[in-house]
Amino acid sequence: AQKITQTQPGMFVQEKEAVTLDCTYDTSDPSYGLFWYKQPSSGEMIFLIYQGSYDQQNATEGRYSLNFQKARKSANLVISASQLGDSAMYFCAMRDYTDKLIFGTGTRLQVFP
Amino acid sequence: DAGVIQSPRHEVTEMGQEVTLRCKPISGHNSLFWYRQTMMRGLELLIYFNNNVPIDDSGMPEDRFSAKMPNASFSTLKIQPSEPRDSAVYFCASSLDRVEHTIYFGEGSWLTVV
Numbered sequence: 001a002q003k004i005t006q007t008q009p010g011m012f013v014q015e016k017e018a019v020t021l022d023c024t025y026d027t028s029d030p031s032y033g034l035f036w037y038k039q040p041s042s043g044e045m046i047f048l049i050y051q052g053s054y055d056q057q058n059a060t061e062g063r064y065s066l067n068f069q070k071a072r073k074s075a076n077l078v079i080s081a082s083q084l085g086d087s088a089m090y091f092c093a094m095r096d097y098t099d100k101l102i103f104g105t106g107t108r109l110q111v112f113p
Numbered sequence: 114d115a116g117v118i119q120s121p122r123h124e125v126t127e128m129g130q131e132v133t134l135r136c137k138p139i140s141g142h143n144s145l146f147w148y149r150q151t152m153m154r155g156l157e158l159l160i161y162f163n164n165n166v167p168i169d170d171s172g173m174p175e176d177r178f179s180a181k182m183p184n185a186s187f188s189t190l191k192i193q194p195s196e197p198r199d200s201a202v203y204f205c206a207s208s209l210d211r212v213e214h215t216i217y218f219g220e221g222s223w224l225t226v227v
Binding site for chain 1: 144146158163168202206210211212213216218
């Protein structure tokens with residue numbers, strides 16, 4: 001069965017530092033997509049970054065990058081140069097042949113000055 | 114471009130009343146999802162439509178919940194009768210139906226049942 005695991009309920013990082021949010025997944029399907037979403041306190045779900053299972057290179061989007069280790073089934077999100085506005089919940093999610101998007105439990109990131 | 118549009122944004126209702134949540138997906142998207150988010154259970158997928166047909170409703174909590182998609186541009190999630198434990202944020206999301214396509218979320222409907 002598909003499963004997404006985020007083991008860090010909360011993380012703290014100082015402004016301008018980099019932070020890594022962990023995510024591991026489980027699926028038997030060779031074709032899948034991995035996504036990260038940000039949910040600020042206002043509640044909306046904001047798409048950040050996507051990594052396909054067949055992609056050879058790690059995805060990057062501005063200050064966000066995805067550290068994809070296929071053999072370990074991990075898809076960690078790296079945020080470089082953290083900003084106060086990065087404080088939010090971050091969800092890792094996976095979409096496979098079922099087309100459904102399954103979410104992890106999330107990590108609450110707090111950026112302090 | 115318009116994103117996924119949900120209504121109402123906020124609803125407070127009394128236990129036993131019928132609640133109808135509405136969703137307009139992004140034009141051209143053929144997959145539509147309803148999610149529920151609570152502190153206790155996180156983000157749960159309730160039902161998934163593809164080309165207006167319900168494909169997987171295994172996440173629908175019980176018979177009090179029903180969802181329809183009469184056409185490609187409109188879906189409803191209905192709760193009848195509502196109970197306090199239904200209080201949650203309900204998200205509608207849409208996408209094209211391939212693993213590489215991003216699923217975009219509406220702003221959510223915040224439901225409180227008193």
